[in-house]
Amino acid sequence: MKRCYWIFPPPVIIGLLLLASSAGADDMINLRVETVLATDTSHEFDSRLTGMRSQLLAFRYSAYRLVQEERRKVGFGKQANFSLPGGRFLQVVPKEYANGKIALHVMLMEGTSPSPLMSTLLSIPNRGMLFVGGQKHQGGTLIIRIGASTDAFPAAIIPTEE
Amino acid sequence: MARCSHSERLIPLLYDGALDNALRYEVAFQVADCPVCTRRMNVIERIQEVLCQTLEEEVARLDFSDFWTSVERRLAAPPHSVWSRVSSRLRLWRLQWQPIFSWNGPVWATATALLIFVAVILTRPPVPRRAGSVPPENPPVMLALNNQAQIASLSATSAVFVWNEPTSNATVIWVDGGPGGELP
Numbered sequence: 001m002k003r004c005y006w007i008f009p010p011p012v013i014i015g016l017l018l019l020a021s022s023a024g025a026d027d028m029i030n031l032r033v034e035t036v037l038a039t040d041t042s043h044e045f046d047s048r049l050t051g052m053r054s055q056l057l058a059f060r061y062s063a064y065r066l067v068q069e070e071r072r073k074v075g076f077g078k079q080a081n082f083s084l085p086g087g088r089f090l091q092v093v094p095k096e097y098a099n100g101k102i103a104l105h106v107m108l109m110e111g112t113s114p115s116p117l118m119s120t121l122l123s124i125p126n127r128g129m130l131f132v133g134g135q136k137h138q139g140g141t142l143i144i145r146i147g148a149s150t151d152a153f154p155a156a157i158i159p160t161e162e
Numbered sequence: 163m164a165r166c167s168h169s170e171r172l173i174p175l176l177y178d179g180a181l182d183n184a185l186r187y188e189v190a191f192q193v194a195d196c197p198v199c200t201r202r203m204n205v206i207e208r209i210q211e212v213l214c215q216t217l218e219e220e221v222a223r224l225d226f227s228d229f230w231t232s233v234e235r236r237l238a239a240p241p242h243s244v245w246s247r248v249s250s251r252l253r254l255w256r257l258q259w260q261p262i263f264s265w266n267g268p269v270w271a272t273a274t275a276l277l278i279f280v281a282v283i284l285t286r287p288p289v290p291r292r293a294g295s296v297p298p299e300n301p302p303v304m305l306a307l308n309n310q311a312q313i314a315s316l317s318a319t320s321a322v323f324v325w326n327e328p329t330s331n332a333t334v335i336w337v338d339g340g341p342g343g344e345l346p
Contacts, residue, residue, distance in 0.1 A: 054329040101312065108337060119335045128309040129215040131327060131334040 009069070027071045029094040029102060030051065032147040033082050035068040038133075039140030057090060059143060067142075086137045087111060091147060101125055102148045107133060126150060166198040173202050177210075309333065 018054050022148050036049060038061035046065045049056060072080040074094060082090040088110050095103040101123040108118040117135075126149055133143035175181050176189045193199045265273075310326055311333035323336040 046165060046302055053329050056331060058327050059238045082274060103314075116314070116317075118322060118335065120316040120335065122311045122316075122333070123311040124333070125309060128311070129330070129332050130309075131332055132337065133334065134323075134337040147192055157312065 008128070011087050011098070015062075020148045028075055029070045029093055029149065030149045031094075032076060032144045032145075033068075033070050033072075033090065034066060034147075035084055036143045036145070037065045037067045037085070037137060038143050039063045039065075039138075041139065055144070055145075056132075063140075064143075073150065074076075084135075085142065086135065088117075088135060088142075090132075090144065091149075092147075094148065095151065096123070097126070098123075100151065102128070104130075104146075104148060106130070106132065107136075110135070124148060140146075166192075166202075168197055173199055174206060177203065177206050 034047075034049075034052075036056065038056070038059055042063045044063045044065065048066045048069075049064055058078045063105065068087055070082055072082075074080045074092075075092050076096060078093065080092045080094075082092070084090055088108065091105075091107040091109070093105040095105055097103070102125075103121070103123045105121050106119070107116045110117045118132070122130070127147070128149075129145055129147040131145055132144060133141060135142045170220065171187070172181065172189045173193065176186060176193070181189060189199075193203050309330045309332035312335070313324070316324070316335070318337055321338045323334075323338070325334055325336075326332065327334050
């Protein structure tokens, strides 16, 4: 009886499926949302914020404290929802990647109001960042740094002091 | 001409010694009893005899007097060319790896699958952290050269100020819910 030698065994199929899944995982956007409470009540600077010290000092507050940090990995068109201190709500939706920039839809909501406090559609460079601030909280002001990056596409980058 | 099934199939095998004991005895008895089979056996023996005689005559005609002289001449000849040495090494390499080349399909497929599996495991990105968890230590942050955002649309229910932070040119959107708005 003639045997058929070239039928793919299950390990090959599993391997190909894993390969496909790992290739698909690269088309994700890494979101990093850091919420900083800036006040003028002291001169304390949170050591976890060393990497953005120079950027924060431009806001001219005297004290900065990291109150929340979240990282998410989301696909294009998928919502990433972040609950912020004080009952606020941040929604980030990666829209597309074009010309080295990641397009994001950023929406900031407060309380139970159906209309967002702020809604914007913008593009930032891969591994770039954006600051959203101004909300009062516990005698200070919240400053939110939103970072977006992806490994699926090349980016012109420089290391920071962190 | 008379025919016998034994003479067609089994007698050549009997002559070559390719039959097992029981069948050999049976066919040998058949050859002894059957004139057709006896004649067939005689023909085969005669053919073999003529063939051997012809070969011996041909071999006897060959001249081996110059054989060892030629061998010595080849041994004393200058080294082979690069190409002949490479081809010799290739032949040796092929003989050395012959057992692996002769693997059958399933072995090759399994080996390929294992290679793919290991490659996938090694190239998979790290498992993402659970949402809300704080990393044990801060990984190095890589910043873009120019962080300036391109704003396609912006709407707000209160005063909004937009400017670029001077250090990394990152865009700042300042939303102030208070009356009249206030900059930091």
